[in-house]
Amino acid sequence: MIREVSSAVVAGILGHAADAHxxxxxxxxLGKDGRITAFLPADNVHxxxxxxxxxxxxxxxxAHRAARHGGPRVAGYYHSHPxxxxxxxxxxxxxxxxxxxxxxxxxxxxxxxxxDAPEGFVPLSYRVSAS
Numbered sequence: 541m542i543r544e545v546s547s548a549v550v551a552g553i554l555g556h557a558a559d560a561h562x563x564x565x566x567x568x569x570l571g572k573d574g575r576i577t578a579f580l581p582a583d584n585v586h587x588x589x590x591x592x593x594x595x596x597x598x599x600x601x602x603a604h605r606a607a608r609h610g611g612p613r614v615a616g617y618y619h620s621h622p623x624x625x626x627x628x629x630x631x632x633x634x635x636x637x638x639x640x641x642x643x644x645x646x647x648x649x650x651x652x653x654x655x656d657a658p659e660g661f662v663p664l665s666y667r668v669s670a671s
Contacts, residue, residue, distance in 0.1 A: 543574040544669045545644075550651055556581050557620035557646040563589040566619040568603045569642060570612035575669070576642070578612055584619075592631065593619040616642025618651075626652040628661040636661065 549569070556565045556579075563584060570578040582599035586592040595617060607613050621629060626647040628636070636656045643654045643661070653664040 543666060545576045545651075545653070545666050546578070546671055547668050548671075549576050549579050550668055552579050552581075553618050553620075553644060553646055553651060554649065557622070560584070560589075560620065561622045564591065564593040564620050564622060565646070566593040566595045566617065568595065568599060568614055569616040569618055569644060570603070571615040572613050576615055576644075577671070579618065590622070616644065618644035618646065621645060621647040626650040627663075628654060633661065 553565075553567065556567065559565070564586075565581065566584045567582045568580040569576045570580065580599060580603055583596040584593045585596050586594040603614050624647050626645045628643070628645065632643070632645075638656055638658045638660070640658075641656050642664070643656055645652050645654065653666050654661045655664055
């Protein structure tokens with residue numbers, strides 16, 4: 541369970557969302573032991589990035605390859621809802637893998653964290669750490 545997110549990650553993904561507006565931003569969350577300690581912005585390669593996201597597959601491959609070679613573990617993913625709410629949208633719910641991964645969703649200056657559980661998205665509480 542995610543219990544802690546680095547303040548640098550929160551600031552970074554909020555900045556990425558602001559820079560991408562009015563398109564959705566997306567990327568990869570890195571960490572271990574219940575902590576998200578880093579993020580990797582990725583290109584949104586979806587043909588309709590104004591209201592959908594698809595993380596560049598090469599970014600995913602590279603992140604998983606780095607983890608296998610001792611780098612930080614892929615803890616989950618993030619994306620923004622430029623004109624929506626910081627909660628899973630109907631599209632997110634339809635496209636979810638229900639594999640237990642972590643999703644951070646950014647909207648209106650807010651970051652929420654969710655587990656993509658087999659029964660659907662479950663909100664997770666977390667605290668922001670200085671590191």
